[in-house]
Amino acid sequence: xxxxxxSDKVVDERVYEVHELTRVEGEGSLRLRVKDGEVIEARLGIxxxxxxxxxxxxxxxxxxxxxMVARICGICPVAYQMSAVHGFEDLFGVRIDPQSRALRxxxxxGEWIESHALHIYLLHAPDFLGYESGIAMAADxxxxxxxxxKMKKAGNHLIKILGGRPIHPVSVxxxxxxxxxxxxxxxxxxxxxxxxxxxxxxxxxxxxxxTMPAFAREPRVVSLRHPAEYPFSDGRIVSSDxxxxxxxxxxxxxxxxxxxxxxxxxxxxxxxxxxYLLGPAARVVLAGEQLHPLAxxxxxxxxxxxxxxxxxxxxxxxxxxxxxHAFAEAIDIIDAYQVPAEPLVAWHSxxxxxxxxxxxxxxxxxxxxxxxxxxxxxAAQIVPPTSQNQAAIEADLVVAAKQILDLxxxxxxxxxxxxxxxxxxxxxxxxxxxxxxxxxx
Amino acid sequence: xxxxxxAARPRVGVVKFASCDGxxxxxxxxxxxxxxxxxxxxxxxxxxATSARSAGPYDVLFVEGSVSEPAHLERxxxxxxxxxxxxxxxxxxxxxxxxxLRNWADHDAFRAGVYSNPEWIAxxxxxxxxxxxxxxxxxxxxxxxDPGQLVELLTALTTGRRPQLPDEAVCMECKRRGVVCxxxxxxxxxxxxxxxxxxxxxxxxxxxxxxxxxxxxxxxNTAGLTSHFQVAGxxxxxxxxxxxxxxxxxxxxxxxxxxxLGGVRAGHxxxxxxxxxxxxxxx
Numbered sequence: 046x047x048x049x050x051x052s053d054k055v056v057d058e059r060v061y062e063v064h065e066l067t068r069v070e071g072e073g074s075l076r077l078r079v080k081d082g083e084v085i086e087a088r089l090g091i092x093x094x095x096x097x098x099x100x101x102x103x104x105x106x107x108x109x110x111x112x113m114v115a116r117i118c119g120i121c122p123v124a125y126q127m128s129a130v131h132g133f134e135d136l137f138g139v140r141i142d143p144q145s146r147a148l149r150x151x152x153x154x155g156e157w158i159e160s161h162a163l164h165i166y167l168l169h170a171p172d173f174l175g176y177e178s179g180i181a182m183a184a185d186x187x188x189x190x191x192x193x194x195k196m197k198k199a200g201n202h203l204i205k206i207l208g209g210r211p212i213h214p215v216s217v218x219x220x221x222x223x224x225x226x227x228x229x230x231x232x233x234x235x236x237x238x239x240x241x242x243x244x245x246x247x248x249x250x251x252x253x254x255x256t257m258p259a260f261a262r263e264p265r266v267v268s269l270r271h272p273a274e275y276p277f278s279d280g281r282i283v284s285s286d287x288x289x290x291x292x293x294x295x296x297x298x299x300x301x302x303x304x305x306x307x308x309x310x311x312x313x314x315x316x317x318x319x320x321y322l323l324g325p326a327a328r329v330v331l332a333g334e335q336l337h338p339l340a341x342x343x344x345x346x347x348x349x350x351x352x353x354x355x356x357x358x359x360x361x362x363x364x365x366x367x368x369x370h371a372f373a374e375a376i377d378i379i380d381a382y383q384v385p386a387e388p389l390v391a392w393h394s395x396x397x398x399x400x401x402x403x404x405x406x407x408x409x410x411x412x413x414x415x416x417x418x419x420x421x422x423x424a425a426q427i428v429p430p431t432s433q434n435q436a437a438i439e440a441d442l443v444v445a446a447k448q449i450l451d452l453x454x455x456x457x458x459x460x461x462x463x464x465x466x467x468x469x470x471x472x473x474x475x476x477x478x479x480x481x482x483x484x485x486x
Numbered sequence: 487x488x489x490x491x492x493a494a495r496p497r498v499g500v501v502k503f504a505s506c507d508g509x510x511x512x513x514x515x516x517x518x519x520x521x522x523x524x525x526x527x528x529x530x531x532x533x534x535a536t537s538a539r540s541a542g543p544y545d546v547l548f549v550e551g552s553v554s555e556p557a558h559l560e561r562x563x564x565x566x567x568x569x570x571x572x573x574x575x576x577x578x579x580x581x582x583x584x585x586x587l588r589n590w591a592d593h594d595a596f597r598a599g600v601y602s603n604p605e606w607i608a609x610x611x612x613x614x615x616x617x618x619x620x621x622x623x624x625x626x627x628x629x630x631x632d633p634g635q636l637v638e639l640l641t642a643l644t645t646g647r648r649p650q651l652p653d654e655a656v657c658m659e660c661k662r663r664g665v666v667c668x669x670x671x672x673x674x675x676x677x678x679x680x681x682x683x684x685x686x687x688x689x690x691x692x693x694x695x696x697x698x699x700x701x702x703x704x705x706x707n708t709a710g711l712t713s714h715f716q717v718a719g720x721x722x723x724x725x726x727x728x729x730x731x732x733x734x735x736x737x738x739x740x741x742x743x744x745x746x747l748g749g750v751r752a753g754h755x756x757x758x759x760x761x762x763x764x765x766x767x768x769x
Binding site: 208462473 | 689
């Protein structure tokens with residue numbers, strides 16, 4: 046903060062800066078400059094080193110790609126496997142067993158649970174309750190943190206039953222599963238999921254009781270929507286202003302572009318309307334009708350059904366509502382589960398474009414692969430939710446700026462960090478997508 | 487490793503280089519142990535989990551990720567100076583990670599030909615393991631690391647004993663668990679006999695061949711296994727090369743197999759069967 050007297054007026058320029066954001070996945074920074082009450086710079090910097098995944102998968106087979114792209118993110122590896130496998134199955138015309146499809150949803154439930162529980166309690170709640178970390182929070186709120194860890198464990202264990210380990214599971218294959226679980230393996234986990242569901246319902250009440258900073262911007266929202274189920278891997282890409290596309294057709298409405306100072310590409314819509322929001326709040330707004338009845342009820346009782354449209358800080362409530370949904374649906378899937386008649390159906394490669402979008406915990410994740418005559422990847426494009434949310438984050442920094450100017454500088458900076466965490470940014474995810482312009486010579 | 491507790495309540499840091507965060511997340515995934523772990527260890531720097539920061543010194547530093555951009559070169563040396571025991575966690579830190587596949591590509595041409603603004607991006611020609619740059623006191627392998635091995639290491643640190651980490655092949659794990667061999671029964675190519683165990687033989691248990699994410703075990707006979715794949719499976723060289731071209735490809739002897747057999751497509755969109763030798767020194 047500095048005040049300098051120029052010839053005719055006092056210039057008030059304030060800089061709010063965080064060189065390394067904490068309690069987010071990956072390496073990012075924040076910089077906001079406000080001059081005489083006007084925002085002159087609002088930037089989410091991403092300095093995580095690029096790893097060139099879109100180039101690494103060139104020459105590989107679809108099943109190898111499923112293993113490789115998981116490594117983009119340790120928190121949401123399943124999302125990467127899901128967008129890839131659905132794209133390949135769509136191109137190759139593979140029809141998986143209905144129970145295999147149910148298991149895919151179950152796997153996604155596991156990931157949403159571990160990711161949302163981690164974010165709500167270990168990364169985001171400390172902002173609302175005034176702690177430096179979830180671990181520090183445990184000193185005063187031990188039962189809360191213990192329950193959070195139990196929920197997280199229940200989600201991780203679900204992934205482990207289905208895929209061998211919680212991070213980078215191994216069983217998702219084009220055509221279904223390399224191994225489908227026995228009914229008893231899933232039933233044994235049911236009690237832990239019931240406990241998790243009870244605490245997820247409690248979680249909605251806990252986070253709805255947090256003091257939310259004032260904030261008002263109603264963003265365009267984008268997510269998948271399906272007529273009969275809450276969106277994981279199927280449906281249409283829809284927006285609050287009329288986008289309606291197959292999950293393969295993301296590029297018909299959106300594009301990526303490079304911005305200096307960020308190791309992640311940004312995204313925008315082709316209609317010139319610019320920024321949009323992805324993630325739990327977007328999904329609840331667009332697809333809330335398909336939430337599990339228990340989740341729908343919890344949302345209504347929270348009093349946040351409307352506020353999540355305009356107050357980004359309240360996304361923690363949307364995340365908690367989805368936690369309820371994921372537990373409730375996981376239990377329903379397990380109750381109806383039978384071992385698939387054919388866990389892995391035969392398939393044949395065909396050349397063309399394999400493209401699909403699914404709902405990662407943080408929002409819509411789009412993959413596109415060009416497959417050649419020999420069944421290998423010729424080119425790839427991966428558009429993670431955080432790179433799409435970057436522009437919305439920066440737009441919200443501008444709005445937030447006006448609300449923090451009266452706060453002491455350190456507190457104002459903390460408030461901005463809290464706002465950025467509301468997006469649950471996943472920076473490792475966002476960073477690996479610099480080489481999508483690779484074209485074969 | 488030390489043979490006495492490193493400190494009464496060691497000051498611990500958790501840092502990352504080029505990685506997916508999955509290995510440091512494994513620490514937070516110790517749901518049953520986490521709250522007691524923090525009683526025994528003073529976690530002074532762990533940006534993914536806490537806003538409290540410390541620039542060191544550290545009694546124990548867990549390093550995730552590979553050295554992958556110019557700034558990493560100085561940073562790892564600086565961190566080493568402030569650290570008593572440096573522990574690398576995961577395939578990126580111990581082997582260079584999946585991003586080390588670019589070590590077989592011509593990185594300079596690759597960047598210049600790819601980016602509209604390559605000057606905005608800082609990255610090294612090679613992704614390399616931490617041990618190529620500084621002394622490493624202990625390592626946990628895997629992509630990701632195994633939570634059981636992490637607990638074993640933490641326990642060993644508190645008592646000052648050597649951690650008990652297996653150095654045998656995945657094959658042994660399969661035999662012990664009574665897993666039917668996927669190579670013998672289904673003809674699925676499997677790296678189990680040349681890969682160090684620690685994962686619990688997950689892939690064979692899930693009906694797949696091992697893809698080597700814990701890296702080569704000592705004296706791994708990769709040439710012999712390759713001959714077997716060629717003779718018994720009648721597999722083309724490049725297909726076998728791709729088996730080794732995974733998350734620990736840059737560890738010898740996997741590295742030599744990838745160089746010899748091919749399997750990594752370079753930046754120009756062609757499959758290289760004769761990869762350029764790693765450029766020592768240039769990093």
